[in-house]
Amino acid sequence: MLSFILILLAALFFTGVINRTKSILSGRKGPGIFQPIKDIIRLFKKGMVYSNTTSLIFQLAPTIYFSSVIMAMLVVPFGQSKGFISFHGDFIFFAYILALGKFFSIIAAMDTGSSFEGMGASREALYSMFAEPAFFILLGSMALLTGQTSFQEIFATLHLGSPISYALAVLAAFVLGMIMMIENSRMPIDDPKTHLELTMIHEVMILDNSGFDLGLILSAGLLKFSIYGALIVNLFIGMFPYEYTIPMFFAIQVLAAVITGTIESFMARFRMSHNAQFIFALTSVSLLIFFGVLMLLGKFI
Amino acid sequence: MINVLLITFLITLFFIAIANRLMTYIKVLAFQGVILFTVVFIQLNDINTVNLILILMETIFFKSLAVPLFLAYIIKHNKITREAEPYLPNFISLIIVTMICVVSILLVNSIKDNELDKIFFVVALSALFTGLYFIISRRKIITHVMGYLIIENGIFVLSLALGSEMTMLVNIGIMLDIFVSVLVLGIFTNRIGDTFEAMSVDNLSNLKD
Amino acid sequence: MFGYYLIIVLLLGIGTLVNRNNLIRILLLIIFLSAQTALAFYGFSHLKTSELGGNFYYDSLGILFLFVLTILSYTTIFHSYLYLQHRKDDSRNQSIYFAALIILIGAMTCVYLSATIGVMWVVIEATTLSVAVLIYHERTHLTLEATWKYVFICSIGITFAFVGIVFLSKALQEANSVNLSFSDIPSHLQNINTFWLKLAFIFLIVGFSTKMGLFPMHTIAVDAHTVAPPPISAFISTTLMNVGFVAIFRTYSLMSHTSILPWMNQILLLCGFLSIFVSTVYIIKVNHLKRMFAYSSLEHMGLTAIGLASGGIGYFAAILHMVLHSFVKASVFYQIDQIHRVFDTYIINKTGGYFSKNLTGALAMLLIFVSITAMPPSGMFVSEFLIFRSLFESHNIFLFVMILILLTMIMWALGKNIFSMLFLPYDEPGGKIVKINPWESASQFVLLSAAIYLGLNPPDAFMQLINDAVMLLHK
Numbered sequence A: 001m002l003s004f005i006l007i008l009l010a011a012l013f014f015t016g017v018i019n020r021t022k023s024i025l026s027g028r029k030g031p032g033i034f035q036p037i038k039d040i041i042r043l044f045k046k047g048m049v050y051s052n053t054t055s056l057i058f059q060l061a062p063t064i065y066f067s068s069v070i071m072a073m074l075v076v077p078f079g080q081s082k083g084f085i086s087f088h089g090d091f092i093f094f095a096y097i098l099a100l101g102k103f104f105s106i107i108a109a110m111d112t113g114s115s116f117e118g119m120g121a122s123r124e125a126l127y128s129m130f131a132e133p134a135f136f137i138l139l140g141s142m143a144l145l146t147g148q149t150s151f152q153e154i155f156a157t158l159h160l161g162s163p164i165s166y167a168l169a170v171l172a173a174f175v176l177g178m179i180m181m182i183e184n185s186r187m188p189i190d191d192p193k194t195h196l197e198l199t200m201i202h203e204v205m206i207l208d209n210s211g212f213d214l215g216l217i218l219s220a221g222l223l224k225f226s227i228y229g230a231l232i233v234n235l236f237i238g239m240f241p242y243e244y245t246i247p248m249f250f251a252i253q254v255l256a257a258v259i260t261g262t263i264e265s266f267m268a269r270f271r272m273s274h275n276a277q278f279i280f281a282l283t284s285v286s287l288l289i290f291f292g293v294l295m296l297l298g299k300f301i
Numbered sequence B: 001m002i003n004v005l006l007i008t009f010l011i012t013l014f015f016i017a018i019a020n021r022l023m024t025y026i027k028v029l030a031f032q033g034v035i036l037f038t039v040v041f042i043q044l045n046d047i048n049t050v051n052l053i054l055i056l057m058e059t060i061f062f063k064s065l066a067v068p069l070f071l072a073y074i075i076k077h078n079k080i081t082r083e084a085e086p087y088l089p090n091f092i093s094l095i096i097v098t099m100i101c102v103v104s105i106l107l108v109n110s111i112k113d114n115e116l117d118k119i120f121f122v123v124a125l126s127a128l129f130t131g132l133y134f135i136i137s138r139r140k141i142i143t144h145v146m147g148y149l150i151i152e153n154g155i156f157v158l159s160l161a162l163g164s165e166m167t168m169l170v171n172i173g174i175m176l177d178i179f180v181s182v183l184v185l186g187i188f189t190n191r192i193g194d195t196f197e198a199m200s201v202d203n204l205s206n207l208k209d
Numbered sequence C: 001m002f003g004y005y006l007i008i009v010l011l012l013g014i015g016t017l018v019n020r021n022n023l024i025r026i027l028l029l030i031i032f033l034s035a036q037t038a039l040a041f042y043g044f045s046h047l048k049t050s051e052l053g054g055n056f057y058y059d060s061l062g063i064l065f066l067f068v069l070t071i072l073s074y075t076t077i078f079h080s081y082l083y084l085q086h087r088k089d090d091s092r093n094q095s096i097y098f099a100a101l102i103i104l105i106g107a108m109t110c111v112y113l114s115a116t117i118g119v120m121w122v123v124i125e126a127t128t129l130s131v132a133v134l135i136y137h138e139r140t141h142l143t144l145e146a147t148w149k150y151v152f153i154c155s156i157g158i159t160f161a162f163v164g165i166v167f168l169s170k171a172l173q174e175a176n177s178v179n180l181s182f183s184d185i186p187s188h189l190q191n192i193n194t195f196w197l198k199l200a201f202i203f204l205i206v207g208f209s210t211k212m213g214l215f216p217m218h219t220i221a222v223d224a225h226t227v228a229p230p231p232i233s234a235f236i237s238t239t240l241m242n243v244g245f246v247a248i249f250r251t252y253s254l255m256s257h258t259s260i261l262p263w264m265n266q267i268l269l270l271c272g273f274l275s276i277f278v279s280t281v282y283i284i285k286v287n288h289l290k291r292m293f294a295y296s297s298l299e300h301m302g303l304t305a306i307g308l309a310s311g312g313i314g315y316f317a318a319i320l321h322m323v324l325h326s327f328v329k330a331s332v333f334y335q336i337d338q339i340h341r342v343f344d345t346y347i348i349n350k351t352g353g354y355f356s357k358n359l360t361g362a363l364a365m366l367l368i369f370v371s372i373t374a375m376p377p378s379g380m381f382v383s384e385f386l387i388f389r390s391l392f393e394s395h396n397i398f399l400f401v402m403i404l405i406l407l408t409m410i411m412w413a414l415g416k417n418i419f420s421m422l423f424l425p426y427d428e429p430g431g432k433i434v435k436i437n438p439w440e441s442a443s444q445f446v447l448l449s450a451a452i453y454l455g456l457n458p459p460d461a462f463m464q465l466i467n468d469a470v471m472l473l474h475k
Helices: A002-025 A035-044 A056-075 A090-111 A115-146 A151-157 A163-183 A211-237 A242-266 A272-296 B002-018 B022-043 B049-077 B090-109 B118-137 B141-161 B168-195 C002-018 C022-045 C060-087 C091-113 C117-138 C141-174 C194-212 C219-227 C230-237 C239-255 C261-285 C289-310 C313-343 C359-372 C379-393 C397-423 C438-456 C460-474
Strands: none
Touching: A002 A035, A002 A056, A002 A211, A002 A242, A035 A211, A056 A090, A056 A211, A090 A115, A090 A151, A090 A211, A115 A151, A115 A163, A115 A272, A151 A211, A163 A211, A163 A242, A163 A272, A163 B002, A211 A242, A272 B002, A272 B090, B002 B022, B002 B090, B002 B118, B002 B141, B022 B049, B022 B141, B049 B141, B049 B168, B090 B118, B118 B141, B118 C141, B141 B168, B141 C141, B168 C117, B168 C141, C002 C022, C002 C091, C022 C060, C022 C091, C060 C091, C060 C230, C060 C239, C060 C313, C060 C438, C060 C460, C091 C117, C091 C239, C117 C141, C117 C194, C117 C219, C117 C230, C117 C239, C141 C194, C141 C219, C141 C239, C194 C239, C194 C261, C219 C230, C219 C289, C230 C239, C230 C289, C230 C313, C239 C261, C239 C289, C239 C313, C239 C460, C261 C289, C261 C397, C289 C313, C289 C379, C289 C397, C313 C359, C313 C379, C313 C438, C313 C460, C359 C379, C359 C397, C359 C438, C379 C397, C379 C438
């Protein structure tokens, strides 16, 4: 319950903070922090235009995408407090409900028959495919470490003590952060600033969406950001009481946004052909986390 | 703490697998030298001063300073292009290095020996085979030397793992041998660079039946 | 004594390097040879004593190969001198050549006499580095390529050997011993974790096979033969392979008292058989004189490994075979230098009628053919016969037959090439006639007859040395 509200709140400013950081770093004043929200509200007021070549799938997809993100949000816990839904193995549910939404957005993009959107869809599918093992190995090793199988129990029993567990937590935060960038098509993988269809991934898939649908997709994107942010926060807050964790949550979210903005201001996007290996590197790193967990448990000494 | 450093060492292997430029390789090698020094520093508590100076020389001076500078000099002197030019795409390299890592974990896990510090063993074996893989899969001669250095680093970790006690004389001999062989390899690399247009192993395939 | 020897070698090496005067160079080389001879005889009279804080040790195996090295040093230095005179190298190159040669001989002496495996590792790497200078002597693209490969792969091989040493010391640690000397290790290896020993053996044999030119890492030695100056080829093929053999023999003798002996024998048999197989395959199609004899060396190393693996009389035969092979193969490469001067090529197709051009050399070559293919009265007939006997006695009949067939093919290929070079009429286009002094072949006749003599009627002292060395395995 708590996590749901917190994620919603964080989503309000997350993208805004990124944009603001980027504009300040590039010497501009930039739009207000809530500008993305205002854009979405404007879009919600508009009607939709559908291409004649599209079918029902194209009209359904944005709604399914948005609701899948909401569903995923429901299972994310916050420290000791559960999410709305919590059961054994809910992190698998989390990953696959997001994948379902992604699947629909991919087939919707294919549905339009546009060559650009097909290209974007293929890339999106490829990158999610590579990112998936990283996510599962990471959460699998967390589950192994704590002996629990649901998000809330994993995070509640996760506590850091030895140097190696700190190192693992930092590595895990890194992997989750990178998965967040991949899922939202942000900087090292995709550059949201470029509006060249050939190089875009996510943006190119929603070229044909308009009005309310576009608003849904954009707001789902905002929510996704703060969902992953919340997961990272959860790695560290485990045992603390709420009066510390809630400010920590916002602090870490803002920090994540500022870091993202800074990276985007100073780094160039990877070459498209290097993306696959970069994403696969995350899998390798999470394998190392798995190995470290085995070591922590004494199964491997 | 040692475990953290050793895991960092493994990550540097992955990083080399996807690095594109020779300078990155050199920097990673230097970084590995620093990691090894820190590991030794923590590992060997009751070390005497002479041995400490020796290891300081070997890790900080040779591995992190002299050899990287020398390699950078060779690259500059021979105007070697900055790309590493692997035979296989980096993506496949990364998969192979990951496989090497996983296989050595599995292999080491099958050893029944309680006294053994297995993480050292994993890191050493991974570095050994990753070095061999780099030698096989890279086209430039200078990257072969770098692969050799990765193997050397792996063996350094291995000798730490097994805590082998060598006499002073042998220690110095090993250190000198490694340094001299790197030097000789470097000099020959220079010669090859002067003799042939491009420093590629394709030039070195005239001796056959 | 050994300390003085090392100092003398270093000083002479430096002296030769800086000296540019021909007479002084000859003088320095003579001093070096006398020091080398003195050390050999001193070691022979002080068997079973150690020097330099137990790091070096005069044992029968080391002394035996030290004598071989000393004898071959005389001939190699003499033929190197001739080779350099005919190439008209400038004084600086000659200085580098001889300095590297002195260091190489010194390093090989150290390997034979080293008493601990760590010291042996260090000096083996020193042999690699010094021989690299010699291989590179002609300074062409091909020598560059061969030297690069030689140094690089030897370095990797020696690194593998180091891993083996580390594993061995791990095994010893479990037995509460940190002493890595050859004489102490076996007593600690009785009840030991064989897993570490097996790992150590695999890594050591792969590492040292770069030096011995045995199967897994044989290619670089073959390439190095192709381009090295012929006197240096003689060294690579004989004393340097003895270095590898001594290293492998010592490793083998360390572990021969443990339960992994049958397993080690299997590995050695495999290495040996594959060496012979590979050498047969290549020797049939090869057309380069030096490469042909390089592959022949590979074959003989394979036979030695098989003799070692078969046990019994095979141990004796393996050591005898190495000694005789050293004498025969050295004379081959000295003779090849003359052939190269006559025909100005190593390609067998472009040679012929050697009998009409250099009668003494051709006779030497004929004798070489008889010796290298182990036909009686060659001494190697005795050693190969003993190897086959041990192979037969160890019930490896299938392998026995296979190897005999392969050896017949090798004999055919060698005969075809050598006889075409000796007897086939050949008209060279240029018609430049090179006169070779018949006395240059004297060393070959001496070495070949020594091989025959040692094989057929071995003197007692020689037998005693070999039997002492074999005793290491029977303790």
